Structure formats: C-alpha cells, structure tokens
Amino acid sequence: MPDNPPPLNAERDAIVAALAPVVDGIAATFGPVCEVVLHDYRRPEQSVVVVAGAVTGRSVGGAMSEIGLRMLARGDEAVDELNYLTRTKGGQLLKSSTIVLRDSTGAVFGALCVNVDVTAVQQAQAVLAGIGSIGGAACGGAAGAAATTTFGNDIDSVVEAIVDAHQLRQSRTWVQLDRTQRLELFRSLDEHGVFAVRRAVEQVAARLGISRASAYSYLSQARAVTGTPAPSDSASDGGAA
Structure with a gap:
C-alpha cells in the first residue's frame, strides 16, 4: 500500500x-x-x-x-x-x-x-426442529x-491456514498437481490477498515445500494470465506496510 x-x-x-x-x-x-x-x-x-x-x-x-x-x-x-x-x-x-x-x-x-x-x-433451532419440524432444513443448510475461517493475532497462521485450505479443496498434495492446477492455486491465493503481506511468498513456499524462487515464478506466471503486475522481492515481501 x-x-x-x-x-x-x-x-x-x-x-x-x-x-x-x-x-x-x-x-x-x-x-x-x-x-x-x-x-x-x-x-x-x-x-x-x-x-x-x-x-x-x-x-x-x-x-x-x-x-x-x-x-x-x-x-x-x-x-x-x-x-x-x-x-x-x-x-x-x-x-x-x-x-x-x-x-x-x-x-x-x-x-x-x-x-x-x-x-x-x-442449537435452539435444532431442538425446535426435532420437536416440531420447524425450520430445521433451512437452518442446517445455511x-x-x-x-x-481462521481468526488469529498471528498473520503467519492465517496465511498458512489459507494455503492448507486451498490444498485441501484440491484433495491433492503439491507434487500431485499439474502445472495448470499449480498456477490456479497461486492465482487463487493471490486473489485472496495472501501476497499482500510481508514474507508471504516465503511462507507459501515453505508450506508447499518448494523454493522461494519457484514460488515467485508461479506467482509471476499466474499474474501474467490475469494481467496483474509481476511481483518483485521488495513488493511481495515488504510492500504492504
């Protein structure tokens, strides 16, 4: 910023x-x-x-x-x-x-x-639904x-939780993803604001078990598809003060 x-x-x-x-x-x-x-x-x-x-x-x-x-x-x-x-x-x-x-x-x-x-x-609605079948389906569906959502005082835990959640939705580990899926993962993380905070690229790389250089490469390629400016070391690691 x-x-x-x-x-x-x-x-x-x-x-x-x-x-x-x-x-x-x-x-x-x-x-x-x-x-x-x-x-x-x-x-x-x-x-x-x-x-x-x-x-x-x-x-x-x-x-x-x-x-x-x-x-x-x-x-x-x-x-x-x-x-x-x-x-x-x-x-x-x-x-x-x-x-x-x-x-x-x-x-x-x-x-x-x-x-x-x-x-x-x-919980109260569930009890009422069990007694009189009132509104249970709607409440349960919502x-x-x-x-x-991860709420915490530590931004590192929030970033790690987002990465973990995206991998869980893929139902595959990083090594099981093809190139398209890896770029999609980085694009989605970028859209969720993960790379707007300091050290995010390093955190994501560590969480995925890849090098920092590889993480920057995937992020640059993902942004090239969406037309977003490519990241630099200073922009991605310290641009959001």
Missing part, C-alpha cells in the same frame, strides 16, 4: 479515533455473543486497532483474517460484505458483516467488522455451507 501524504493520514487517524466508541457501543448492545473489530489496513500484519468482545479471541495488534486479506487485495474496489456466515476452527457459527472504511478521496484504508456467535441460536 503506497505512502499517503500527512493530511490524508491525519484524516484516516481521525476516522479511526471517531469509530472507537462505536465499536464499544455495538458490542455492549449485543452482549457477550458479539465481537466488533476495527481494522487499519495501513498495517495488515497488526491491523486490529480496536476490539470489543471475545468471540474470536483477537486483541489489539492482531492480524486480519483471510476475509480482511481479500478486502486488502481488492483495494479501492472492495465493497461491504454484509450478513454472511462463517465458522471458526473451534466450531462456532458466526453471522458477520465487514464494512469498508474510506477516506475523503474514496480510498479504502480499513474496515469495521461485526461477528455474532449464533451457535446457541442454531450452517453447513459456512466456510471455516
């Missing part, structure tokens, strides 16, 4: 400061099942600047999830994602909304995220479709 002039950074700082009490207010309104997180994308490895509630266990200074990485990858083309379902690794079903933050130029620089743990609601 490019540097911004001091006045623009001051404006963004003011927006973040103004939203801090909003975070606390929303969380207090919904109680212990709600978590509200304010992200500043100017520092993706430590994007959490304000957090209220403990649904995902994150804290100030923590990293964004893959949802945030996807927003970061979209840049100013990012749009609000409202009322979607996801699931934590611990099995909690979350109803979430991600609202992008823009400055006066329209540039996206952060997000306000609301996560509500609806696991108890789902919950089953919720993808598992």
Whole structure:
C-alpha cells in the first residue's frame, strides 16, 4: 500500500479515533455473543486497532483474517460484505458483516467488522426442529455451507491456514498437481490477498515445500494470465506496510 501524504493520514487517524466508541457501543448492545473489530489496513500484519468482545479471541495488534486479506487485495474496489456466515476452527457459527472504511478521496484504508456467535441460536433451532419440524432444513443448510475461517493475532497462521485450505479443496498434495492446477492455486491465493503481506511468498513456499524462487515464478506466471503486475522481492515481501 503506497505512502499517503500527512493530511490524508491525519484524516484516516481521525476516522479511526471517531469509530472507537462505536465499536464499544455495538458490542455492549449485543452482549457477550458479539465481537466488533476495527481494522487499519495501513498495517495488515497488526491491523486490529480496536476490539470489543471475545468471540474470536483477537486483541489489539492482531492480524486480519483471510476475509480482511481479500478486502486488502481488492483495494479501492472492495465493497461491504454484509450478513454472511462463517465458522471458526473451534466450531462456532458466526453471522458477520465487514464494512469498508474510506477516506475523503474514496480510498479504502480499513474496515469495521461485526461477528455474532449464533451457535446457541442454531442449537435452539435444532431442538425446535426435532420437536416440531420447524425450520430445521433451512437452518442446517445455511450452517453447513459456512466456510471455516481462521481468526488469529498471528498473520503467519492465517496465511498458512489459507494455503492448507486451498490444498485441501484440491484433495491433492503439491507434487500431485499439474502445472495448470499449480498456477490456479497461486492465482487463487493471490486473489485472496495472501501476497499482500510481508514474507508471504516465503511462507507459501515453505508450506508447499518448494523454493522461494519457484514460488515467485508461479506467482509471476499466474499474474501474467490475469494481467496483474509481476511481483518483485521488495513488493511481495515488504510492500504492504
């Protein structure tokens, strides 16, 4: 993310400061099942600047999830994602909304995220469905479709989880993938914002068991297909401060 002039950074700082009490207010309104997180994308490895509630266990200074990485990858083309379902690794079903933050130029620089743990609601609906066959099929279908999301204070664990999830969907190890499938893997990882953070290429290479040079080569080829500028060592390892 490019540097911004001091006045623009001051404006963004003011927006973040103004939203801090909003975070606390929303969380207090919904109680212990709600978590509200304010992200500043100017520092993706430590994007959490304000957090209220403990649904995902994150804290100030923590990293964004893959949802945030996807927003970061979209840049100013990012749009609000409202009322979607996801699931934590611990099995909690979350109803979430991600609202992008823009400055006066329209540039996206952060997000306000609301996560509500609806696991108890789902369990109650299952009980009612068993007693009176009310709404069970619809609820079960939505919950089953919720993808598992990694929330953590460590960006490394988030990146590794995304790589693992993509490999799992392929149902094959790296050595079993042909060239087309390998390029598709890198294209998908790029679309999900994985390479927007520092050291991501090295992490992906280590996770896949390939060299750093090979990872850069596959990423360059994947980007050539989509028309995205090819990566450089400095851009991919330290361009998103």
